[in-house]
Amino acid sequence: MAIFSVYVVNKAGGLIYQYDNYVPRTEVEKTFSFPLDLVLKIYDEKLVVSFGQRDGIRVGHAVLSINGVDVNGKYTAEGKDILEYLKDPANYPVSIKFGRPRLTSNEKLMLASMFHSLFAIGSQLSPEVGSSGIEMLETDVFKLHCFQTLTGIKFIVLADPRQSGIDALLRKIYEIYSDFALKNPFYSLEMPIRCELFDQNLKSALEIAEKAGTFGPGS
Amino acid sequence: MIERMTVHNLYIFDRNGSCLHYSEWNRKKQAGISKEEEFKLMYGMLFSIRSFISKMSPLDMKDGFLAFQTSRYKLHYYETPTGIKLVLNTDLGVPNCRDTLQQIYSTLYVEYIVRNPLCVLGESLQSDLFSSKLDSFIRALPFFSVRAA
Numbered sequence: 001m002a003i004f005s006v007y008v009v010n011k012a013g014g015l016i017y018q019y020d021n022y023v024p025r026t027e028v029e030k031t032f033s034f035p036l037d038l039v040l041k042i043y044d045e046k047l048v049v050s051f052g053q054r055d056g057i058r059v060g061h062a063v064l065s066i067n068g069v070d071v072n073g074k075y076t077a078e079g080k081d082i083l084e085y086l087k088d089p090a091n092y093p094v095s096i097k098f099g100r101p102r103l104t105s106n107e108k109l110m111l112a113s114m115f116h117s118l119f120a121i122g123s124q125l126s127p128e129v130g131s132s133g134i135e136m137l138e139t140d141v142f143k144l145h146c147f148q149t150l151t152g153i154k155f156i157v158l159a160d161p162r163q164s165g166i167d168a169l170l171r172k173i174y175e176i177y178s179d180f181a182l183k184n185p186f187y188s189l190e191m192p193i194r195c196e197l198f199d200q201n202l203k204s205a206l207e208i209a210e211k212a213g214t215f216g217p218g219s
Numbered sequence: 220m221i222e223r224m225t226v227h228n229l230y231i232f233d234r235n236g237s238c239l240h241y242s243e244w245n246r247k248k249q250a251g252i253s254k255e256e257e258f259k260l261m262y263g264m265l266f267s268i269r270s271f272i273s274k275m276s277p278l279d280m281k282d283g284f285l286a287f288q289t290s291r292y293k294l295h296y297y298e299t300p301t302g303i304k305l306v307l308n309t310d311l312g313v314p315n316c317r318d319t320l321q322q323i324y325s326t327l328y329v330e331y332i333v334r335n336p337l338c339v340l341g342e343s344l345q346s347d348l349f350s351s352k353l354d355s356f357i358r359a360l361p362f363f364s365v366r367a368a
Contacts, residue, residue, distance in 0.1 A: 004277045024277055058279045100279065107274065114271050121264045122289055125257065127227035127246040127308050131291035139272050140282040158275065 003166075003206050004142060004158040006173065007108075010190045011152030013116030015109045017193040021206050027064060027099035028056040034092040040083065045073045046101055047082050062101035067094060115156065119146065149174060169209040176201045224362040227292060227308040229353075231328070233341055234302025236262045240344045244357060265296065265304060285317065299324055313362045327353050 002024075008017035032038075039051035040063070047063040064070065066085070069077045076082055085091055103111070119133030137144040138161065147155045147170035155173050157166055180198040181187050187195060228243035238258035250257045265284075272284050286295045288311055295307045297320035305320040331349040332338045338346055357363060 022277075026278065060273070060279070100277075103274065111271060111275055114267060118264060118267055118271065121260060122287065122294075125250055125261055125264065126289060126292055127243070127248060128291035129248045131248075131289045133289060134287045135289055137268070137272070137287040138285045139276065139280055140285060141276055141278045141280050144275070158277070 001163050001210060002160045003163060003169075003210055004160070006158075006202065006206070007112055007115075007154075007156040008173075008177065008193065009112045009116055009154040009156065012190065013113040014190070015112035016191065017198075018105075018108050018112075019199070019202060021203075023102075025099065026056075026061075027097055028061075029065075029095060029097040030055055030057065031093050031095045034089040036086055040086070042074050042083070044101075047071075047074050048101065049098065057098045060100070061098040063096055064099050065097040068097075112156075115146070116154070119148070119154070145170060147171065147174065153177070163210070165209055165212070169205065172205045172209070173202060176205060224312050224364050225310050226313075226357055226360065226363050227310075229308075229323075229357065230258070230261055230304075230306040231344070232258075232262050232265070232304040232306070234304075235341065236266070237341065238262070238343065239303075239341075240349075240353075242350065242353065242357075244363070261306065262304075265306065282317075286315070295320060297321060297324070303328065309362065319360065323353065323356065327356060
Protein backbone atom coordinates (compact mmCIF):
# COMPACT_ATOMS: atom_id res chain seq x y z
CA MET A 1 0.00 0.00 0.00
CA ALA A 2 1.31 3.39 -0.80
CA ILE A 3 0.33 6.96 -1.42
CA PHE A 4 2.46 8.26 -4.27
CA SER A 5 1.91 12.00 -4.38
CA VAL A 6 -0.31 14.95 -3.56
CA TYR A 7 -1.20 17.90 -5.80
CA VAL A 8 -3.15 21.04 -4.91
CA VAL A 9 -4.57 22.97 -7.85
CA ASN A 10 -6.16 26.41 -7.56
CA LYS A 11 -9.41 27.34 -9.26
CA ALA A 12 -7.59 28.65 -12.33
CA GLY A 13 -5.77 25.38 -12.88
CA GLY A 14 -2.44 26.49 -11.44
CA LEU A 15 -0.43 24.08 -9.35
CA ILE A 16 0.05 25.62 -5.89
CA TYR A 17 1.47 22.65 -4.05
CA GLN A 18 3.05 19.33 -4.92
CA TYR A 19 4.57 16.67 -2.75
CA ASP A 20 6.01 13.30 -3.76
CA ASN A 21 5.49 10.96 -0.85
CA TYR A 22 6.87 7.80 -2.37
CA VAL A 23 8.61 7.42 -5.69
CA PRO A 24 9.28 3.80 -6.59
CA ARG A 25 12.68 3.55 -8.22
CA THR A 26 12.72 1.41 -11.29
CA GLU A 27 16.26 1.64 -12.53
CA VAL A 28 18.17 -0.93 -14.52
CA GLU A 29 21.86 -0.77 -15.33
CA LYS A 30 23.26 -2.95 -18.08
CA THR A 31 26.44 -3.26 -20.09
CA PHE A 32 25.99 -3.23 -23.86
CA SER A 33 28.29 -4.18 -26.70
CA PHE A 34 28.21 -2.65 -30.20
CA PRO A 35 25.72 -2.31 -31.84
CA LEU A 36 23.06 -1.35 -29.31
CA ASP A 37 20.01 -3.61 -29.50
CA LEU A 38 17.60 -0.88 -28.35
CA VAL A 39 16.11 1.89 -30.44
CA LEU A 40 16.52 5.24 -28.70
CA LYS A 41 14.90 8.51 -29.66
CA ILE A 42 14.88 12.05 -28.36
CA TYR A 43 11.64 12.96 -26.66
CA ASP A 44 11.16 16.12 -24.59
CA GLU A 45 14.93 16.79 -24.44
CA LYS A 46 15.45 13.31 -23.03
CA LEU A 47 16.72 10.14 -24.64
CA VAL A 48 14.06 7.44 -24.25
CA VAL A 49 13.68 3.84 -25.38
CA SER A 50 11.26 3.70 -28.31
CA PHE A 51 11.60 0.02 -29.21
CA GLY A 52 13.15 -3.11 -27.77
CA GLN A 53 12.26 -4.20 -24.27
CA ARG A 54 14.69 -6.47 -22.42
CA ASP A 55 15.94 -7.26 -18.92
CA GLY A 56 13.60 -4.81 -17.23
CA ILE A 57 14.31 -1.98 -19.65
CA ARG A 58 10.93 -0.83 -20.92
CA VAL A 59 9.70 1.42 -23.71
CA GLY A 60 9.49 4.93 -22.28
CA HIS A 61 12.48 4.56 -19.96
CA ALA A 62 15.03 7.32 -20.23
CA VAL A 63 18.81 7.13 -20.22
CA LEU A 64 19.86 8.19 -16.70
CA SER A 65 23.59 7.58 -16.70
CA ILE A 66 26.39 6.27 -18.87
CA ASN A 67 29.32 4.37 -17.31
CA GLY A 68 28.10 5.51 -13.91
CA VAL A 69 28.10 9.23 -14.78
CA ASP A 70 24.70 10.94 -14.78
CA VAL A 71 23.62 12.38 -18.10
CA ASN A 72 22.26 15.85 -18.65
CA GLY A 73 19.13 15.45 -20.77
CA LYS A 74 20.22 14.26 -24.20
CA TYR A 75 23.87 15.17 -23.55
CA THR A 76 26.55 13.36 -21.59
CA ALA A 77 28.11 14.98 -18.53
CA GLU A 78 30.87 16.34 -20.82
CA GLY A 79 28.26 17.92 -23.09
CA LYS A 80 28.49 15.46 -25.98
CA ASP A 81 25.37 14.26 -27.78
CA ILE A 82 24.58 10.80 -26.40
CA LEU A 83 23.23 9.48 -29.71
CA GLU A 84 26.53 10.40 -31.40
CA TYR A 85 28.47 8.90 -28.51
CA LEU A 86 26.60 5.60 -28.84
CA LYS A 87 27.21 5.44 -32.60
CA ASP A 88 30.95 5.18 -32.09
CA PRO A 89 32.06 1.52 -31.65
CA ALA A 90 35.21 2.74 -29.87
CA ASN A 91 33.10 3.71 -26.86
CA TYR A 92 31.90 0.13 -26.30
CA PRO A 93 31.37 -1.82 -24.11
CA VAL A 94 29.26 0.79 -22.40
CA SER A 95 27.20 0.57 -19.25
CA ILE A 96 23.89 2.47 -19.42
CA LYS A 97 21.37 3.02 -16.66
CA PHE A 98 17.71 3.29 -17.65
CA GLY A 99 14.71 4.28 -15.59
CA ARG A 100 11.35 6.05 -15.70
CA PRO A 101 12.01 9.74 -16.32
CA ARG A 102 11.33 11.97 -13.30
CA LEU A 103 8.80 14.74 -13.75
CA THR A 104 10.29 18.22 -13.84
CA SER A 105 8.48 21.04 -12.02
CA ASN A 106 7.41 22.45 -15.37
CA GLU A 107 5.87 19.14 -16.37
CA LYS A 108 4.04 18.98 -13.06
CA LEU A 109 2.56 22.44 -13.68
CA MET A 110 1.50 21.32 -17.13
CA LEU A 111 -0.07 18.10 -15.87
CA ALA A 112 -1.99 19.97 -13.18
CA SER A 113 -3.58 22.35 -15.65
CA MET A 114 -4.22 19.45 -17.99
CA PHE A 115 -6.16 17.68 -15.27
CA HIS A 116 -8.05 20.90 -14.58
CA SER A 117 -9.54 20.85 -18.09
CA LEU A 118 -10.06 17.07 -18.14
CA PHE A 119 -12.07 17.54 -14.94
CA ALA A 120 -14.29 20.10 -16.65
CA ILE A 121 -14.78 18.01 -19.81
CA GLY A 122 -15.65 14.97 -17.69
CA SER A 123 -18.53 16.92 -16.24
CA GLN A 124 -19.63 18.39 -19.59
CA LEU A 125 -19.81 15.00 -21.30
CA SER A 126 -21.87 13.51 -18.50
CA PRO A 127 -24.96 11.53 -19.57
CA GLU A 128 -26.57 12.38 -16.22
CA VAL A 129 -27.61 15.80 -14.99
CA GLY A 130 -25.76 17.51 -12.17
CA SER A 131 -22.50 15.60 -12.48
CA SER A 132 -19.28 16.75 -10.86
CA GLY A 133 -15.94 16.47 -12.64
CA ILE A 134 -13.64 13.46 -12.43
CA GLU A 135 -13.51 12.22 -8.84
CA MET A 136 -11.56 9.05 -9.37
CA LEU A 137 -9.43 7.91 -12.27
CA GLU A 138 -8.31 4.33 -12.41
CA THR A 139 -5.37 2.66 -14.10
CA ASP A 140 -3.76 -0.71 -13.48
CA VAL A 141 -0.92 0.68 -11.32
CA PHE A 142 -2.43 3.69 -9.56
CA LYS A 143 -5.67 5.49 -8.79
CA LEU A 144 -6.02 9.25 -8.88
CA HIS A 145 -8.51 10.70 -6.42
CA CYS A 146 -9.67 14.28 -6.70
CA PHE A 147 -11.70 16.35 -4.28
CA GLN A 148 -12.90 19.77 -5.36
CA THR A 149 -13.94 22.17 -2.62
CA LEU A 150 -16.88 24.56 -3.00
CA THR A 151 -14.36 27.34 -3.57
CA GLY A 152 -12.88 25.50 -6.54
CA ILE A 153 -9.59 24.26 -5.07
CA LYS A 154 -8.74 20.72 -6.12
CA PHE A 155 -6.87 18.30 -3.89
CA ILE A 156 -5.47 15.40 -5.89
CA VAL A 157 -3.96 12.26 -4.41
CA LEU A 158 -2.22 9.53 -6.39
CA ALA A 159 -2.26 6.22 -4.59
CA ASP A 160 -1.97 2.49 -4.98
CA PRO A 161 -5.25 1.04 -6.35
CA ARG A 162 -5.74 -0.99 -3.18
CA GLN A 163 -5.14 1.88 -0.76
CA SER A 164 -8.26 2.63 1.29
CA GLY A 165 -9.35 5.71 3.20
CA ILE A 166 -8.47 8.21 0.49
CA ASP A 167 -11.75 10.14 0.81
CA ALA A 168 -11.04 10.79 4.47
CA LEU A 169 -7.46 11.75 3.59
CA LEU A 170 -8.62 14.30 1.00
CA ARG A 171 -10.90 15.95 3.54
CA LYS A 172 -8.08 15.89 6.08
CA ILE A 173 -5.80 17.66 3.59
CA TYR A 174 -8.51 20.27 3.05
CA GLU A 175 -8.63 20.77 6.81
CA ILE A 176 -4.85 21.11 6.98
CA TYR A 177 -4.97 23.57 4.08
CA SER A 178 -7.59 25.70 5.85
CA ASP A 179 -5.72 25.57 9.16
CA PHE A 180 -2.15 26.09 8.09
CA ALA A 181 -2.14 27.72 4.65
CA LEU A 182 -5.18 29.98 4.82
CA LYS A 183 -4.56 31.14 8.39
CA ASN A 184 -0.96 32.01 7.59
CA PRO A 185 -0.79 35.82 7.36
CA PHE A 186 2.05 35.60 4.83
CA TYR A 187 0.05 33.42 2.43
CA SER A 188 -1.57 35.13 -0.51
CA LEU A 189 -4.54 33.32 -2.00
CA GLU A 190 -4.10 31.26 -5.18
CA MET A 191 -0.31 31.42 -4.86
CA PRO A 192 2.06 28.49 -4.23
CA ILE A 193 1.94 27.23 -0.65
CA ARG A 194 5.30 27.62 1.09
CA CYS A 195 4.53 26.91 4.69
CA GLU A 196 6.41 24.57 6.98
CA LEU A 197 3.47 23.73 9.22
CA PHE A 198 1.42 22.74 6.18
CA ASP A 199 4.23 20.44 5.02
CA GLN A 200 4.63 18.83 8.43
CA ASN A 201 0.95 18.21 8.98
CA LEU A 202 0.46 16.90 5.47
CA LYS A 203 3.33 14.45 5.92
CA SER A 204 1.94 13.09 9.16
CA ALA A 205 -1.55 12.82 7.65
CA LEU A 206 -0.11 10.77 4.78
CA GLU A 207 1.73 8.53 7.23
CA ILE A 208 -1.43 7.88 9.21
CA ALA A 209 -3.45 7.26 6.06
CA GLU A 210 -0.90 4.76 4.76
CA LYS A 211 -0.88 2.83 8.02
CA ALA A 212 -4.46 2.88 9.21
CA GLY A 213 -6.37 3.93 6.14
CA THR A 214 -8.97 5.94 8.06
CA PHE A 215 -9.32 9.01 10.21
CA GLY A 216 -11.72 9.09 13.13
CA PRO A 217 -14.00 12.11 13.49
CA GLY A 218 -12.11 15.18 14.68
CA SER A 219 -8.69 13.54 14.51
CA MET B 220 -31.17 7.75 -3.27
CA ILE B 221 -31.14 4.13 -4.36
CA GLU B 222 -28.22 2.94 -6.43
CA ARG B 223 -29.42 2.26 -9.94
CA MET B 224 -27.66 0.18 -12.51
CA THR B 225 -27.94 1.40 -16.04
CA VAL B 226 -25.94 1.75 -19.20
CA HIS B 227 -26.01 5.28 -20.59
CA ASN B 228 -24.18 5.19 -23.90
CA LEU B 229 -21.38 3.65 -25.91
CA TYR B 230 -18.80 5.18 -28.23
CA ILE B 231 -16.48 3.32 -30.57
CA PHE B 232 -13.52 5.25 -31.96
CA ASP B 233 -10.87 4.16 -34.41
CA ARG B 234 -7.21 4.96 -33.97
CA ASN B 235 -7.45 8.18 -35.97
CA GLY B 236 -10.10 9.60 -33.70
CA SER B 237 -13.15 9.26 -35.91
CA CYS B 238 -16.24 7.98 -34.18
CA LEU B 239 -17.21 4.65 -35.79
CA HIS B 240 -20.33 4.08 -33.78
CA TYR B 241 -22.43 5.76 -31.16
CA SER B 242 -25.55 4.49 -29.45
CA GLU B 243 -27.37 5.52 -26.32
CA TRP B 244 -29.88 3.84 -24.01
CA ASN B 245 -30.58 5.86 -20.90
CA ARG B 246 -29.08 9.25 -21.42
CA LYS B 247 -30.71 12.04 -19.50
CA LYS B 248 -28.46 14.93 -20.40
CA GLN B 249 -27.11 15.89 -23.80
CA ALA B 250 -23.81 17.73 -23.97
CA GLY B 251 -25.37 20.84 -25.52
CA ILE B 252 -23.23 20.63 -28.66
CA SER B 253 -23.65 18.77 -31.94
CA LYS B 254 -22.84 15.07 -31.97
CA GLU B 255 -19.83 15.69 -34.22
CA GLU B 256 -18.42 18.15 -31.73
CA GLU B 257 -19.19 15.84 -28.86
CA PHE B 258 -17.27 12.97 -30.48
CA LYS B 259 -14.28 15.21 -31.00
CA LEU B 260 -14.43 16.42 -27.41
CA MET B 261 -14.73 12.87 -26.09
CA TYR B 262 -11.83 11.63 -28.21
CA GLY B 263 -9.73 14.61 -27.22
CA MET B 264 -10.42 13.95 -23.59
CA LEU B 265 -9.46 10.28 -23.89
CA PHE B 266 -6.32 11.15 -25.83
CA SER B 267 -5.27 13.64 -23.17
CA ILE B 268 -6.08 11.27 -20.35
CA ARG B 269 -3.84 8.66 -21.93
CA SER B 270 -0.93 11.03 -22.22
CA PHE B 271 -1.64 12.49 -18.76
CA ILE B 272 -1.61 9.05 -17.18
CA SER B 273 1.52 7.84 -18.93
CA LYS B 274 3.41 10.86 -17.56
CA MET B 275 1.80 10.84 -14.12
CA SER B 276 2.26 7.13 -13.42
CA PRO B 277 4.98 6.32 -10.89
CA LEU B 278 5.41 2.84 -12.39
CA ASP B 279 5.36 1.21 -15.81
CA MET B 280 1.82 0.39 -16.88
CA LYS B 281 0.35 -2.59 -18.70
CA ASP B 282 -3.29 -1.79 -19.40
CA GLY B 283 -3.07 1.94 -18.72
CA PHE B 284 -6.31 3.87 -18.40
CA LEU B 285 -9.23 1.71 -17.22
CA ALA B 286 -12.03 3.96 -15.99
CA PHE B 287 -12.96 7.20 -14.32
CA GLN B 288 -15.94 8.22 -12.29
CA THR B 289 -17.62 11.45 -11.31
CA SER B 290 -20.39 11.93 -8.78
CA ARG B 291 -23.03 10.68 -11.25
CA TYR B 292 -21.53 8.29 -13.78
CA LYS B 293 -18.63 6.01 -14.56
CA LEU B 294 -16.75 5.85 -17.84
CA HIS B 295 -15.20 2.51 -18.79
CA TYR B 296 -12.46 2.40 -21.37
CA TYR B 297 -10.95 -0.40 -23.40
CA GLU B 298 -8.41 -0.08 -26.18
CA THR B 299 -7.24 -2.83 -28.50
CA PRO B 300 -3.61 -2.98 -29.69
CA THR B 301 -4.87 -1.81 -33.10
CA GLY B 302 -6.17 1.38 -31.53
CA ILE B 303 -9.92 0.70 -31.56
CA LYS B 304 -11.31 2.43 -28.48
CA LEU B 305 -14.53 1.41 -26.76
CA VAL B 306 -16.07 3.75 -24.21
CA LEU B 307 -19.05 2.77 -22.11
CA ASN B 308 -20.78 5.13 -19.70
CA THR B 309 -22.69 3.50 -16.87
CA ASP B 310 -23.98 4.17 -13.40
CA LEU B 311 -21.56 4.25 -10.50
CA GLY B 312 -22.59 0.87 -9.10
CA VAL B 313 -21.43 -1.05 -12.17
CA PRO B 314 -18.24 -3.04 -11.56
CA ASN B 315 -15.29 -3.22 -13.96
CA CYS B 316 -16.58 -3.56 -17.54
CA ARG B 317 -13.34 -4.56 -19.20
CA ASP B 318 -14.58 -8.04 -20.09
CA THR B 319 -17.84 -6.66 -21.45
CA LEU B 320 -16.03 -4.21 -23.70
CA GLN B 321 -13.61 -6.88 -24.81
CA GLN B 322 -16.60 -9.06 -25.68
CA ILE B 323 -18.23 -6.26 -27.68
CA TYR B 324 -15.00 -5.98 -29.64
CA SER B 325 -14.40 -9.68 -30.21
CA THR B 326 -17.93 -11.03 -30.67
CA LEU B 327 -19.63 -8.03 -32.32
CA TYR B 328 -17.11 -5.68 -33.92
CA VAL B 329 -14.85 -8.39 -35.32
CA GLU B 330 -17.74 -10.69 -36.28
CA TYR B 331 -20.06 -8.20 -37.95
CA ILE B 332 -17.77 -5.39 -39.09
CA VAL B 333 -14.31 -6.76 -39.77
CA ARG B 334 -15.72 -9.92 -41.37
CA ASN B 335 -18.19 -7.99 -43.48
CA PRO B 336 -16.53 -7.16 -46.81
CA LEU B 337 -18.97 -4.32 -47.41
CA CYS B 338 -17.94 -2.45 -44.28
CA VAL B 339 -15.13 -0.02 -45.04
CA LEU B 340 -12.82 0.12 -42.04
CA GLY B 341 -12.23 3.58 -40.70
CA GLU B 342 -15.64 4.88 -41.68
CA SER B 343 -18.73 5.26 -39.58
CA LEU B 344 -20.37 1.85 -39.20
CA GLN B 345 -23.51 1.45 -41.32
CA SER B 346 -24.33 -2.18 -40.57
CA ASP B 347 -27.87 -2.64 -39.19
CA LEU B 348 -26.96 -6.16 -38.15
CA PHE B 349 -24.16 -4.83 -35.96
CA SER B 350 -26.42 -2.18 -34.43
CA SER B 351 -29.18 -4.63 -33.58
CA LYS B 352 -26.78 -7.24 -32.21
CA LEU B 353 -25.08 -4.58 -30.11
CA ASP B 354 -28.41 -3.32 -28.82
CA SER B 355 -29.56 -6.76 -27.75
CA PHE B 356 -26.14 -7.52 -26.24
CA ILE B 357 -26.27 -4.37 -24.10
CA ARG B 358 -29.89 -4.93 -23.11
CA ALA B 359 -29.01 -8.45 -21.94
CA LEU B 360 -26.24 -7.24 -19.62
CA PRO B 361 -26.91 -7.95 -15.94
CA PHE B 362 -26.43 -4.27 -15.05
CA PHE B 363 -28.69 -2.93 -17.78
CA SER B 364 -31.82 -2.84 -15.58
CA VAL B 365 -33.80 0.27 -16.48
CA ARG B 366 -36.11 1.51 -13.77
CA ALA B 367 -39.48 -0.21 -13.84
CA ALA B 368 -41.25 3.13 -14.12
